[in-house]
Amino acid sequence: MERPLLVYTTFPDAASALNIGEALVRERLIACINVLPGMCSVYSWKGAVERGVEVAAILKSREGLADALSAALKARHPYDTPIILHLPVAGADADTAAWILAETGLEAPPHRPA
Numbered sequence: 862m863e864r865p866l867l868v869y870t871t872f873p874d875a876a877s878a879l880n881i882g883e884a885l886v887r888e889r890l891i892a893c894i895n896v897l898p899g900m901c902s903v904y905s906w907k908g909a910v911e912r913g914v915e916v917a918a919i920l921k922s923r924e925g926l927a928d929a930l931s932a933a934l935k936a937r938h939p940y941d942t943p944i945i946l947h948l949p950v951a952g953a954d955a956d957t958a959a960w961i962l963a964e965t966g967l968e969a970p971p972h973r974p975a
Contacts, residue, residue: 865961866927867948868920871900873939878918881937885920890930892964893921923965924949 868891872878875898882894897917904911922930931945953961 863923865950865953865958866922866924869946870918871915875916878916889966891920891922892961895919
């Protein structure tokens with residue numbers, strides 16, 4: 862079974878994170894995006910130390926989509942150089958893993974009773 866993958870990135874605001882996240886869900890590159898607003902960042906950029914307010918996002922996908930997901934995220938991202946970190950998942954609840962795999966097109970969706 863293919864393993865789930867978490868991808869960490871940041872956005873300038875919640876609206877762009879949610880819009881891009883929705884597009885990636887519709888394309889079945891991710892099963893879900895968690896958007897965490899209100900993050901304060903201090904970072905080095907082009908030789909200067911900067912401060913800013915950003916939105917953190919965690920995307921739930923699978924290892925086999927890592928390259929396609931990174932390319933799609935970069936193509937839509939408002940930053941010139943977005944942070945995209947692949948966080949391999951060492952373990953996952955079987956039902957959670959099955960849901961991620963199903964929603965990203967690898968396996969049949971789990972049966973959900975009415």
